[in-house]
Amino acid sequence: MNSWSFPSQSPTDTRRLGELIGTNAQPGTVISLVGNLGAGKTQLSAAIAAGLGIDPAEVSSPTFMLIQEYEGRLPLFHFDTYRLKDIHEFEDLGVEEYFYGDGVCLVEWGDRFPELLPPDLLRIAIDICGETERQFELTSSGPFSDQLLDTLRAEN
Amino acid sequence: MTTSRLLLAIESSCDETAAAVIREDGTVLSNIVASQAALHEKFGGVVPEVASRAHLERILPVIDDTLKAANHKLTELSAIAVMTEPGLVGSLLVGLTAAKSLSWSLGIPLIPLNHIEAHIYACEMQASETIFPCVGFVVSGGHSNLYDCRSATDFQLLGSTIDDAAGEAFDKVARILDLPYPGGPSVARLAETGDPAAIGFPRPLLHDKRLAFSFSGLKTAVMYEAFGVPGSHKSVPELTEQRRADIAASFQAAVVDVLVGKCEQALHHTGHKTLCVGGGVACNQLLRERLQRSSTKRGYRLELAPGDLCTDNAAMGAIAWRLFESGKFADWNLDVTPGLVRAGD
Numbered sequence: 001m002n003s004w005s006f007p008s009q010s011p012t013d014t015r016r017l018g019e020l021i022g023t024n025a026q027p028g029t030v031i032s033l034v035g036n037l038g039a040g041k042t043q044l045s046a047a048i049a050a051g052l053g054i055d056p057a058e059v060s061s062p063t064f065m066l067i068q069e070y071e072g073r074l075p076l077f078h079f080d081t082y083r084l085k086d087i088h089e090f091e092d093l094g095v096e097e098y099f100y101g102d103g104v105c106l107v108e109w110g111d112r113f114p115e116l117l118p119p120d121l122l123r124i125a126i127d128i129c130g131e132t133e134r135q136f137e138l139t140s141s142g143p144f145s146d147q148l149l150d151t152l153r154a155e156n
Numbered sequence: 157m158t159t160s161r162l163l164l165a166i167e168s169s170c171d172e173t174a175a176a177v178i179r180e181d182g183t184v185l186s187n188i189v190a191s192q193a194a195l196h197e198k199f200g201g202v203v204p205e206v207a208s209r210a211h212l213e214r215i216l217p218v219i220d221d222t223l224k225a226a227n228h229k230l231t232e233l234s235a236i237a238v239m240t241e242p243g244l245v246g247s248l249l250v251g252l253t254a255a256k257s258l259s260w261s262l263g264i265p266l267i268p269l270n271h272i273e274a275h276i277y278a279c280e281m282q283a284s285e286t287i288f289p290c291v292g293f294v295v296s297g298g299h300s301n302l303y304d305c306r307s308a309t310d311f312q313l314l315g316s317t318i319d320d321a322a323g324e325a326f327d328k329v330a331r332i333l334d335l336p337y338p339g340g341p342s343v344a345r346l347a348e349t350g351d352p353a354a355i356g357f358p359r360p361l362l363h364d365k366r367l368a369f370s371f372s373g374l375k376t377a378v379m380y381e382a383f384g385v386p387g388s389h390k391s392v393p394e395l396t397e398q399r400r401a402d403i404a405a406s407f408q409a410a411v412v413d414v415l416v417g418k419c420e421q422a423l424h425h426t427g428h429k430t431l432c433v434g435g436g437v438a439c440n441q442l443l444r445e446r447l448q449r450s451s452t453k454r455g456y457r458l459e460l461a462p463g464d465l466c467t468d469n470a471a472m473g474a475i476a477w478r479l480f481e482s483g484k485f486a487d488w489n490l491d492v493t494p495g496l497v498r499a500g501d
Contacts, residue, residue, distance in 0.1 A: 037328055038376030042319055061320045061372065063327075064170075064298035066244055068495060092209050094246065130387040131380070 002149050006136040006156075007129075014040055015047040017136060021122075022051015024151045027074055027102040028144070030118050032110025035126030040134055041108045044126070045078055048106060052076055062108065066093060075103035081112040090116055120144045161234040162226075163480070164219065164258070165473025168251030169243025169271045170298065173214040176470035177226035180234075180477055182281060186225035187471040190214045208246030215254050222470075230262060237267040237476030239274065241493035242298075248492035256488065265485040267476045271468075272301055273311045275434035277475035278465035280308070287432050287459050291422045295415060295443075296435030297323035297338070300369045302422045305432070308478035314422055315367030322411055323437045325371035329378050329407050333400050343404050344440055350398070350405030355381055357410040362417045367425065369418065371411065378407050408442055416446045423456055434461035434472075 008014045021031070025048070033041045046056040052072035062068045062080040070076040077098045084090050090113045098105050099118050110117060120142025127135040140149040160180045167174040173190035223230060238255035240248060259266035276292035292303040292311065300322045302314040320328070323340055330339030335346060357377050360370040381403055384392040393399055419431055433447065438461055451458035465472055 036379075037332060038372075038379045042372060057318055060317055061324060063324050064321060065242075065494070069245075070495075092246075093244075128386040131385045133387065 001139065001141055002146050003137060003139040004149055004153050006138065008134045008136060010132050011040070011043060014044055014134060014136075015050070018044045018047020018049075019051035020152055020155060021148075022048040022053075022072075022104075024148060024155065025052065025074065025104045026144075026148065027104075028100070029148060030099050030105045030121040030145075031107065032114075032117055032121055032123045033106065033108045033126070034111045034123065036128065039126040039128055041126065044124070044136075045106050045108065048104075049076055049078075052104065067098075077103050077105045078108075079105065080108040082109045084112070087113045087116060122148055162228060162232055163235040163237055163267075163473075163476055164222070164230075164233050165237040165269070165470040165476055166215070166219070166251045166255050167239045167271070167274075167468060167470040167473065168211045168215065168247050169239045169241075170247060170468060172468040173211050173218050173251075174468060174470040175215075175218045175222040176473055177222055177228060177233075178471065178474045178477065182474050182477065184281075184471040184474065185228070186222045187469060188218050188222045188225065189467075189469050190218045208244070208250050211247050211250040215250055219254065219258075230258065233258075233262060233264060235259075235265045235267055235476065235480055236262070237269050237473045237479075239271040239470075239473070240268040240490065241270050242495060243271060243492075245492060245494045248494060252490065252492055256490065260488070265480070266487075266490060267479050267484065268486045268490055269473055269476055269479070270311070272299055273303075273305075274472040274475050275461065275466075276303065276305060276311070276432050277308060277478075278434045278461040278472040279432035279459040281465065281472070281474055282462050283459050287430055289426075289428050290430035290432050290459075291419065291426055291428050293415075293419055293422070293431065293433045294435040295322050295433065295437040297321060297327060297340075297437075299435060300371075300415075302367050302418065304422075304426050304428070308475055309482050309484065314425070315369070315418075317369040317371065319370050319372035320375065322369065322371060322415060323435070325375050325411060326437070328375045329404070332375075332379050332382055333404060335404075338436075340437055340440060343408060344442065346401050347405035347408045347442070348401075350401030350403070352405040352409035354402035355406035357381070357406050359410055359413050359417070362414050367418060367422055369414065374407070374410060378403060408440075412440070412443050412446050415443060416450050419447065420450060420454065423454075428456075430457040430459065432459045432461070434466055436467050438466045439463055 046059040050056040054072040068078045125137040176187040177185045236259040292305040300317040304312040327339035335342035
């Protein structure tokens with residue numbers, strides 16, 4: 001378990017962090033996004049998509065559709081648990097097949113059903129510090145995500 | 157006894173499982189949506205809203221009930237139509253598989269439908285003369301899409317949201333203001349007692365050349381207005397009942413301004429003289445009134461989808477007859493297209 005703080009003064013900083021993550025994501029990378037409404041989860045997601053070679057303008061909130069898929073350097077599966085009532089509804093989406101597949105998985109509101117997420121993942125908690133200021137806390141929880149976190153820190 | 161042909165339309169793109177029997181002249185003989193109380197009862201309680209497993213359990217009873225209500229048999233059908241895009245993969249697949257099985261076993265054509273185009277076609281179903289060509293606008297929890305609709309078989313996407321859909325913004329603002337789901341009706345109800353001019357919320361992209369929407373920042377502005385900007389020393393007024401109503405009314409006014417403005421922009425852009433609006437948010441009373449006023453002032457024809465066809469249903473699958481006429485049938489390779497096709501794709 002490892003952690004790294006990334007302070008962001010503006011959406012531009014957030015974009016830089018997201019692109020860094022997208023560029024370095026590997027097949028099987030799972031990222032859990034945690035933060036209140038308005039924290040910028042979808043904005044960070046769009047930047048991660050950009051880092052994977054996906055047009056960020058194509059990335060919209062997955063709240064309604066629950067899962068959105070995008071084709072980039074690696075496939076990106078963008079989930080949102082916001083609208084789900086219980087863990088069974090999340091399970092019924094067939095999420096495990098995605099989590100243990102070859103794409104990159106991004107789960108907004110990832111802390112709602114942590115027991116379904118793989119143990120080795122990158123958790124990103126977003127704190128709202130001001131109108132445009134955000135604090136990103138990145139935490140890894142296994143050898144695979146440790147390596148990603150180390151790369152992010154080194155490349156930043 | 158009528159000799160007019162019949163088709164069965166199936167809808168399972170999101171939360172609702174629905175089927176309808178529709179006559180060739182467009183008459184809807186029956187229209188069953190499985191979020192209705194009777195069906196909840198049949199399955200002993202509240203049906204899970206999202207899982208494709210729920211669709212799986214409901215789809216055959218829904219089809220049976222629909223045929224029974226129409227007083228017709230499967231063997232009397234001339235075609236099967238099914239929504240194949242956009243929506244949830246698993247949910248769409250349940251409808252598609254049922255449709256393929258029926259079409260194959262009955263030896264009748266299979267017609268793929270686009271859920272959003274069908275929402276626009278809902279306006280055609282009650283219009284006294286054809287709506288085409290027109291600007292079509294589908295505004296709901298999942299979509300805020302503008303189309304250039306040249307005919308029932310030719311829809312071109314003009315623009316959509318770059319983050320949250322309009323209905324989604326209502327849902328999230330409802331959450332912020334501690335109002336029940338679905339957010340559209342509950343925010344609108346609270347807004348009735350509020351002052352729409354109390355807070356000058358942003359009108360995102362209203363004066364932008366692009367036919368695009370963005371409601372994520374507006375939602376954040378509402379949160380800051382309700383609870384203050386984190387880290388800021390500026391205090392916000394206490395969140396009294398009146399204050400909540402003012403926020404709701406001001407938020408709704410901002411969303412409606414943008415929706416109406418973008419419709420006007422799309423009409424100007426295409427040169428069409430008719431605007432058709434469907435989807436769940438089209439039930440919003442303020443939006444309906446503002447569109448009526450805009451239509452009178454600017455001299456275009458406005459067609460609003462009837463209330464029961466604004467939310468998800470299979471009756472709007474009546475568009476299938478238009479595709480039938482043009483021979484737009486699918487083969488067994490037909491697949492679902494869960495994601496949205498974007499403008500310019």
